[in-house]
Amino acid sequence: MRILDSLVTSVREAAVFNPDVQLAPACILWPDRDRQWEAVIPRLQNEMPELLVLGDYEPERKTGPAIWLRCVIAGLNNPQVTQKDADIKSMEESLRKSAPSAENITPIIYLPGVSRHDLRAVESCPAYLKPLAELQYLGVIWSQVNAKDWTILAFLKSDQGGLGLDVAMDKATLSAMQLSIYRLLDEEVELLRGKRLDKDYFNTLLTGGDPVRDLLQWLDQGDAFRSARGENEWRAFVEVCKSQLAFHPENDGILAGADRLASHEGPWKPVWERFCEAPRRYPNIPAQIRRCQPPMDTIFWLTSDGGYDGWPQWNEDMENSLRQSLSSLGEHPPHEARKRIADMVKQHGRRKKLVWAELGEAPLACAVEHLGTLAEITSNALSAGTVEDLATTYSNSGWKADDAVLRSLACINRQEDQEAVTTAIRSIYLPWAEESARHLQNIVDKSGYPFKKVQAASIRLNKKSQDGSSTIILFVDGLRFDIARRLEALLDEAGLHVDGKINWAALPSVTATGKPAVTPLAHLISGELTNADFEPSVADTGQSLKGGYHLKRLLIDNGWSVLGKSEAGDGNGRAWSEFGDIDHEGHDRGWKLAKHLDGMLAEIMDRVETLISAGWKAVRIVTDHGWLLMPGGLPKIDLPGALTENKWGRCAAIKPGADTDERLFPWYWNCNQYFALANGISCYRKGEEYAHGGISLQECLTLELTVFAGDGGRTSLSSIEIKDIVWKGLRCKVSVDGGVASLFLDVRKEAGNSAASVAMSVNPIKDNGVGSVVVEDEELEGTDAAIVLLDADGALVTQVMTVIGGGNR
Numbered sequence: 001m002r003i004l005d006s007l008v009t010s011v012r013e014a015a016v017f018n019p020d021v022q023l024a025p026a027c028i029l030w031p032d033r034d035r036q037w038e039a040v041i042p043r044l045q046n047e048m049p050e051l052l053v054l055g056d057y058e059p060e061r062k063t064g065p066a067i068w069l070r071c072v073i074a075g076l077n078n079p080q081v082t083q084k085d086a087d088i089k090s091m092e093e094s095l096r097k098s099a100p101s102a103e104n105i106t107p108i109i110y111l112p113g114v115s116r117h118d119l120r121a122v123e124s125c126p127a128y129l130k131p132l133a134e135l136q137y138l139g140v141i142w143s144q145v146n147a148k149d150w151t152i153l154a155f156l157k158s159d160q161g162g163l164g165l166d167v168a169m170d171k172a173t174l175s176a177m178q179l180s181i182y183r184l185l186d187e188e189v190e191l192l193r194g195k196r197l198d199k200d201y202f203n204t205l206l207t208g209g210d211p212v213r214d215l216l217q218w219l220d221q222g223d224a225f226r227s228a229r230g231e232n233e234w235r236a237f238v239e240v241c242k243s244q245l246a247f248h249p250e251n252d253g254i255l256a257g258a259d260r261l262a263s264h265e266g267p268w269k270p271v272w273e274r275f276c277e278a279p280r281r282y283p284n285i286p287a288q289i290r291r292c293q294p295p296m297d298t299i300f301w302l303t304s305d306g307g308y309d310g311w312p313q314w315n316e317d318m319e320n321s322l323r324q325s326l327s328s329l330g331e332h333p334p335h336e337a338r339k340r341i342a343d344m345v346k347q348h349g350r351r352k353k354l355v356w357a358e359l360g361e362a363p364l365a366c367a368v369e370h371l372g373t374l375a376e377i378t379s380n381a382l383s384a385g386t387v388e389d390l391a392t393t394y395s396n397s398g399w400k401a402d403d404a405v406l407r408s409l410a411c412i413n414r415q416e417d418q419e420a421v422t423t424a425i426r427s428i429y430l431p432w433a434e435e436s437a438r439h440l441q442n443i444v445d446k447s448g449y450p451f452k453k454v455q456a457a458s459i460r461l462n463k464k465s466q467d468g469s470s471t472i473i474l475f476v477d478g479l480r481f482d483i484a485r486r487l488e489a490l491l492d493e494a495g496l497h498v499d500g501k502i503n504w505a506a507l508p509s510v511t512a513t514g515k516p517a518v519t520p521l522a523h524l525i526s527g528e529l530t531n532a533d534f535e536p537s538v539a540d541t542g543q544s545l546k547g548g549y550h551l552k553r554l555l556i557d558n559g560w561s562v563l564g565k566s567e568a569g570d571g572n573g574r575a576w577s578e579f580g581d582i583d584h585e586g587h588d589r590g591w592k593l594a595k596h597l598d599g600m601l602a603e604i605m606d607r608v609e610t611l612i613s614a615g616w617k618a619v620r621i622v623t624d625h626g627w628l629l630m631p632g633g634l635p636k637i638d639l640p641g642a643l644t645e646n647k648w649g650r651c652a653a654i655k656p657g658a659d660t661d662e663r664l665f666p667w668y669w670n671c672n673q674y675f676a677l678a679n680g681i682s683c684y685r686k687g688e689e690y691a692h693g694g695i696s697l698q699e700c701l702t703l704e705l706t707v708f709a710g711d712g713g714r715t716s717l718s719s720i721e722i723k724d725i726v727w728k729g730l731r732c733k734v735s736v737d738g739g740v741a742s743l744f745l746d747v748r749k750e751a752g753n754s755a756a757s758v759a760m761s762v763n764p765i766k767d768n769g770v771g772s773v774v775v776e777d778e779e780l781e782g783t784d785a786a787i788v789l790l791d792a793d794g795a796l797v798t799q800v801m802t803v804i805g806g807g808n809r
């Protein structure tokens with residue numbers, strides 16, 4: 001019961017009488033000398049339509065002078081009177097319609113500024129009040145057992161007719177209690193028992209129950225915060241700040257508050273922690289702090305690992321210091337640069353967890369974490385061992401260097417930051433990638449390239465789809481090994497089963513050559529000797545696959561469906577689809593590709609989930625090649641244009657009969673046609689940050705992913721829905737749509753608490769989508785509960801509220 005409900009009940013019960021020895025009171029008089037209740041009377045009139053008020057003549061508000069009130073009372077208590085004022089007739093009809101009992105209305109007259117004593121002293125009673133004096137005998141007065149008027153404090157505190165609550169008696173509490181009376185009415189009485197109600201409680205109540213939020217809003221909004229609040233709320237806010245934070249908003253001002261927030265000492269620490277939880281809710285606070293003078297009187301400003309993290313000026317100075325350190329790495333050999341980066345991680349790494357990083361004001365602190373990973377991985381060179389050794393080491397850990405480069409670049413926006421990070425990357429990553437590429441190229445010179453050409457029409461099958469039916473091949477252009485690892489992690493987090501297989505791209509590592517090589521019909525494709533664009537053709541007809549039309553036709557003619565980017569098919573047979581174009585974005589954006597990869601991978605994951613939802617049992621993700629990315633540009637190597645028919649970034653077709661020292665490699669589609677590949681990670685074009693076509697682990701080693709729907713995946717569970725609920729006594733029967741494999745049914749008092757189960761046993765959902773359980777305790781019939789579906793691991797899949805024994809809530 002709310003305080004409001006208790007108050008209404010108490011006032012009305014004043015009219016209770018013994019009909020055997022008493023007449024019904026004509027009215028209930030409510031004297032209130034100090035006008036403590038006056039602010040909530042309009043609200044109480046909504047709860048008590050019989051409540052009239054002594055005051056100016058405003059009948060629409062049930063307010064009028066004493067003589068008018070006497071006429072209303074007379075009319076209500078004497079239905080036989082036929083000649084009545086129109087307002088009194090309207091009042092009578094209104095009260096009889098809205099009063100709890102139309103046959104027994106006891107009007108209540110609220111008397112603001114009037115005490116019980118004023119009524120008792122009839123002879124000296126003010127003239128405006130005299131018409132009501134007689135009503136103290138014809139009616140009753142709502143008062144305490146000691147005949148004193150009910151004040152707010154007395155009603156809350158008294159255990160004789162009041163609520164018996166523990167209320168402080170100091171002046172500040174009484175003032176705050178008076179100000180908060182409107183909101184106090186909605187408080188639950190039982191929740192207040194045993195609780196000390198003091199000034200802080202009442203002020204917090206008036207400010208909405210969250211003084212820390214209010215303080216942050218004031219620091220953020222300034223005068224607009226005060227303008228949006230009433231005078232009582234503002235006064236309560238000030239009192240709360242004074243009491244809990246030893247801070248006076250009016251006297252101290254916003255800048256003093258911003259200063260204390262930045263220092264976040266003592267009671268201001270939880271205020272700072274709240275700001276850090278959601279700093280974007282208070283966008284103006286950082287600017288307010290910047291207007292304050294930070295504590296510059298210490299030599300530990302730039303070296304401290306704590307104590308100043310509330311100051312954006314400190315974070316800015318730390319960023320400037322880190323930028324200078326990163327920019328100087330080009331002056332040091334790789335091993336020394338790696339050591340310096342490790343030191344930077346120790347000094348600045350913690351800042352990536354601070355509020356300034358979340359606000360995007362510590363990009364270098366975020367980037368240096370990934371540069372630390374890059375330094376660690378590149379400390380182990382990939383310049384020894386066999387091709388199998390290289391593939392194993394790179395697939396286990398080497399790819400993380402490429403990933404760290406991209407992640408560090410994704411953190412930055414400003415040109416000066418990009419230049420600093422670029423310097424760091426080139427100082428340790430460029431020589432590492434160069435060494436590994438040259439070692440791989442030397443192996444290929446001696447032992448040949450490890451790619452094995454497809455000799456028969458087949459696709460790799462998993463034991464879950466042995467016959468190859470219900471399998472779709474999804475081609476993603478430029479899905480480099482490290483990016484495939486990111487995608488694999490996303491799919492795994494979504495609850496999908498993912499198998500990976502390492503492949504080598506066809507040479508040269510360009511789309512024209514590599515894409516046909518990963519189709520299921522590579523054995524039906526060949527290459528012409530005169531082809532300088534690395535575009536193969538249909539073996540039987542000689543039709544070029546350039547443009548994609550004849551490749552699509554070849555797939556369809558051999559029993560493969562070809563699905564567009566927005567088509568999902570019906571999940572039957574075999575299909576080919578293309579989605580995503582990382583390679584195109586890389587050529588267009590250069591190093592800025594790093595900033596867009598997460599969004600592109602999210603789209604690819606959505607595409608996979610759509611295909612799984614459409615019924616495909618397996619989605620096989622293939623790609624044509626990887627790529628090299630070097631901010632600031634790959635090293636330039638010269639190849640005269642007179643020697644080439646076609647020159648790309650990392651490969652070139654040499655003119656027949658031309659004399660060159662370039663290393664030549666056979667084309668994948670025709671071993672009698674050769675082309676040149678750039679040495680190391682060099683590029684035939686100047687200023688290229690993104691390129692492919694040559695031989696390096698980044699360009700040639702790819703990861704093929706085969707995805708299967710998992711029992712606990714987001715895709716398989718998102719569409720699950722409890723459709724029909726039928727109670728027969730204490731047996732609950734449900735129907736489930738959207739896939740029912742390994743689902744279990746339970747009924748609980750608390751959905752997320754397995755110990756709150758009220759079912760005799762947790763039962764599986766049958767293959768037809770129907771399940772049932774029995775509630776054990778008959779006394780629970782008619783109470784609220786949750787019907788829950790669980791996966792095989794006991795995790796909550798979905799839920800719906802119900803009433804035990806009685807259908808949906």
